Amino acid sequence: MKTKTTELLHEMQNAVKNTILTKKFGIAFSGGVDSSLLAKICSDLEYDITLLTVGFSNSHDVVFSKKISKLLNLPHKTLEITLDTFDDISNKIRQKINTDNLSWNENCIAFYYVSKLAKSLDLDTVVTANGIDELFCGYNGYRDAIKEGYKAVTELMDKKIENELKMMKAVNTVTDEFNVQILQPFLNQDFISYAKKITVSEKIKDQDDLIRKHIIRKLALEIGVPEESANKRK
Secondary structure (H helix, E strand, O other), rough: OOHHHHHHHHHHHHHHHHHHOOOOEEOOOOOOHHHHHHHHHHHHOOOOOEEEEEEEEHHHHHHHHHHHHHOOOOOOOEEEEEEEHHHHHHHHHHHHHHOHHHHHHHHHHHHHHHHHHHHOOOOOEEEOOOOHHHHHOOOOHHHHHHHHHHHHHHHHHHHHHHHHHHHHHHHHHHHHHOEEEEEEEEHHHHHHHHHOOOHHHHHOOOOOOOOOOOOHHHHHHOOOHHHHHHOOOO
């Protein structure tokens, strides 16, 4: 009998297979549940993957990602960002994408460094788990929305997805400098349509729900993502 998580896994596998046309690529990796679930799915599908993490020396993402990559037993490369070049690069990116949106600027800067790391490894494709937070109520904003009911959650989801699709286009204009393409299988339109049909209660319980993304976390545990990653709060 097909369970909800079995069906979700099947749809996520299809999203990966329909989006990624190469067998070898990098995965933008923080060690959190989303990137770890993506990594495990791709590994189980027998893609040739390398986990990629960027951050300042001894930052939480760098330290945590190293720990989780070892538990997943997957190849992992890091690039430590240095302050001597950071300001120049961040200013260059802000001018290129020309927006005051803090999230867009932060993501574009992060993916600039991820694509730089990918290029150094002769990888021309990086895959990300973007879309999971938007579709499965990962953000704190969903706690405010659910106070108003499921309709408010759905409306916020639509806005979040629209923003994410536009932002990832901006990201790719930045990573073009390295001839690296950033792909987001969970922003595939078929997967978006499927994920929206999953009941809100499978994603967030109420306004006090600090964990959220419940069905994603359940699936992650079922397929072997380390518990420390699967239940890590955003």
